[in-house]
Amino acid sequence: MRQGKYPFIFGFLAAPVTLYVVFVIWPYIQAFQISLTNWNGFSAPKYIGLDNFKNLFSDDNFVAAVEHHVVMLIALPLVTVMIALFFSFLLNLGGKLQGGQLRGVRGANLYKVIFFLPQVLAVAIVGVLFQTIYQKGDGTNVPDGVINGLLHAVHLPTIGFITNPAVALWSMIGVMVWQAVGFYVVLFSAGMASIPKDLFEAAALDGAGRFTLFFKVTLPLLWDTLQVGWIYLGVAAFDGFAIVQVLSIDNGGPNHSTTVLPLEIYRNAFTYSKFGYASAMGVVLFFMTLTFAALTMRVTRRDSIEF
Amino acid sequence: MAQIVLQDVDKIYAGGVKAVDALSLEIRDGEFMVLVGPSGCGKSTALRMIAGLEDISGGTVSIGERVVNDLAPKDRDIAMVFQNYALYPHMTVEDNLAFGLKLRGTPKPEIKKRVADAAKMLGLEPYLKRKPAALSGGQRQRVAMGRAIVREPQAFLMDEPLSNLDAKLRVSMRASLNQLHERLGVTTVYVTHDQVEAMTLGDRVCVLRDGKLQQVDTPQRLFDAPVNLFVAGFIGSPSMNFVTAKLERDGVSFAGFKLPVPADVFETKPGLSGYAGKEIILGIRPSDFEDAAHAKPDWALIDVTSTVTEELGSEINVIFAIDAPPVEHKDTLALAKDATEGEEEETAIPLLDNKALWTARVNARSRVRPGQSLELAIDTHSMHFFDPESGLAIGHPDTPRV
Numbered sequence: 001m002r003q004g005k006y007p008f009i010f011g012f013l014a015a016p017v018t019l020y021v022v023f024v025i026w027p028y029i030q031a032f033q034i035s036l037t038n039w040n041g042f043s044a045p046k047y048i049g050l051d052n053f054k055n056l057f058s059d060d061n062f063v064a065a066v067e068h069h070v071v072m073l074i075a076l077p078l079v080t081v082m083i084a085l086f087f088s089f090l091l092n093l094g095g096k097l098q099g100g101q102l103r104g105v106r107g108a109n110l111y112k113v114i115f116f117l118p119q120v121l122a123v124a125i126v127g128v129l130f131q132t133i134y135q136k137g138d139g140t141n142v143p144d145g146v147i148n149g150l151l152h153a154v155h156l157p158t159i160g161f162i163t164n165p166a167v168a169l170w171s172m173i174g175v176m177v178w179q180a181v182g183f184y185v186v187l188f189s190a191g192m193a194s195i196p197k198d199l200f201e202a203a204a205l206d207g208a209g210r211f212t213l214f215f216k217v218t219l220p221l222l223w224d225t226l227q228v229g230w231i232y233l234g235v236a237a238f239d240g241f242a243i244v245q246v247l248s249i250d251n252g253g254p255n256h257s258t259t260v261l262p263l264e265i266y267r268n269a270f271t272y273s274k275f276g277y278a279s280a281m282g283v284v285l286f287f288m289t290l291t292f293a294a295l296t297m298r299v300t301r302r303d304s305i306e307f
Numbered sequence: 308m309a310q311i312v313l314q315d316v317d318k319i320y321a322g323g324v325k326a327v328d329a330l331s332l333e334i335r336d337g338e339f340m341v342l343v344g345p346s347g348c349g350k351s352t353a354l355r356m357i358a359g360l361e362d363i364s365g366g367t368v369s370i371g372e373r374v375v376n377d378l379a380p381k382d383r384d385i386a387m388v389f390q391n392y393a394l395y396p397h398m399t400v401e402d403n404l405a406f407g408l409k410l411r412g413t414p415k416p417e418i419k420k421r422v423a424d425a426a427k428m429l430g431l432e433p434y435l436k437r438k439p440a441a442l443s444g445g446q447r448q449r450v451a452m453g454r455a456i457v458r459e460p461q462a463f464l465m466d467e468p469l470s471n472l473d474a475k476l477r478v479s480m481r482a483s484l485n486q487l488h489e490r491l492g493v494t495t496v497y498v499t500h501d502q503v504e505a506m507t508l509g510d511r512v513c514v515l516r517d518g519k520l521q522q523v524d525t526p527q528r529l530f531d532a533p534v535n536l537f538v539a540g541f542i543g544s545p546s547m548n549f550v551t552a553k554l555e556r557d558g559v560s561f562a563g564f565k566l567p568v569p570a571d572v573f574e575t576k577p578g579l580s581g582y583a584g585k586e587i588i589l590g591i592r593p594s595d596f597e598d599a600a601h602a603k604p605d606w607a608l609i610d611v612t613s614t615v616t617e618e619l620g621s622e623i624n625v626i627f628a629i630d631a632p633p634v635e636h637k638d639t640l641a642l643a644k645d646a647t648e649g650e651e652e653e654t655a656i657p658l659l660d661n662k663a664l665w666t667a668r669v670n671a672r673s674r675v676r677p678g679q680s681l682e683l684a685i686d687t688h689s690m691h692f693f694d695p696e697s698g699l700a701i702g703h704p705d706t707p708r709v
Contacts, residue, residue, distance in 0.1 A: 196391065198389045198391055198393040202389060204359075204379070205380045205381060205386065205407075206381070206410055207381035207407060208381070216406075220397040221396065
């Protein structure tokens, strides 16, 4: 083994590293390069220094997109993690002590499947689905969607979920949460399953109710999983392209109230042919995501827990 | 402190497996009761039912006059020590100790005092600020004990608390446990599969098998007067030697030997004389053998050839074959199966010509070597007689007279 160590390691690494360099690292480098040019995709690019980056600050659409990401960055992980934690706690430990083991609520396995279902749907389908669910009727030709139908039935004013600029972004976030929760329920369930059962038993003997069990025992022991989930969701909050593209009116409308950076990049590159400018946005997005991940890791760092 | 009473307690799992079968047991106030038995005998299940971690399928469990069947574990006022300690890994030792008290709303100064007392008692003071991951196995075990002690509960329940420690530490922890119980005097129920632990720790020992109670008594009484073949074989190490023998008024004969049965044995075991002329199962403990040169003059003598010797320093275990087949009773088979961890095919030592192997524990001064012939003396007053059908000890006060 010793003798052939390096050829052996190299043999395994060659293919994935090559793929990664060609399809990930190299495009990144290219994007950095293009962001310094005024390339329009057709004529030869000309270096214009940092002009693209300067222009970003006076671009209302860009600023709006960044603001939306800030909102999503706070709302998406927070809401998703809270709901997912609550569900996975109920599914795994919410039931009564039975046969010496803490079980989930009745029908926990069925709920797991139901919660996970949105995850397997394609985003485009989810978008179309929610267009119908969110739809606001005009009283004549267009009928109310599911939610507005219910609101109407109880004589509440209907809401323009995707047409009202004040609400539209939250409607997008709602769909993203709905789609993400199932995955995090499964992730946290796996985390909870890895906590030794006798810890919960010891806590039960110590006099912990469900509330204490959750906050004082389960949550601290789930911290690592939670951190991973938070970062995933944070990264997802920098995306949102597909759902906004499919669900929002005017691709990020109304009036850019739901636009996100990937959408702006896409629009600048492929609609306006401003590849240099779009690349500059991409570079900014890259650094924002990186900063977020590093910061989260840093802030939430704790001693790792051994059982 | 309180007594714990189990009345006809059953545990039936889904699928009809009866883990505990009509167990009735009275654990006195301040007593150290050990539940012992081979794996799967229901001892842990019984303990967990007392703790409230398992539902009780039938019968009642009461702790200090109060029937606790429907009480949540936290309301039973008991503390449990788990096999894997179950310390909260994210809390310091101090917080681990204080957690139960905090949840019960004990005033802060009181918590501080109790934690300090327990830490002092268990020698945990230097480690109070550490997390469990930074402790050794023995220290974690002590923290787990401390967590039970600070609660000052009515009873301690311990589920094989020493089984994860290495052999030497286990012996010293055993002594500490004994001391602790002496000092605190709290009713303790202790589960173990290790009969040495059971014998050394228990005020009384309860032997379980297949969820059924076999015998409850002091360790010495269990050793001297086992109620059936199972208990006889389970308690004591090396375990008791068995042989199918023929009983006569003047003695018992097996494998070409004839041992006299003293008259007082017939007197102390009523019903034994009724077996005269019939077959019985004879049991002799290894410790009731001695090298003839070092034995009392009135012990009966037999000549054997040693097959294997185990020199333990202070004594020698002499293993020898006798000219009789091994006893095949359901009780002894169950024991053999347990000894080989449930693998039915293999026995510990392959038998030579289907001859039973016996063990004698003799004085180290006899210097016996493998293959040597040896004259062994047997304490005939301590022979055990069992009914070959039922496996029950003949003339035992706890068994129905035949």
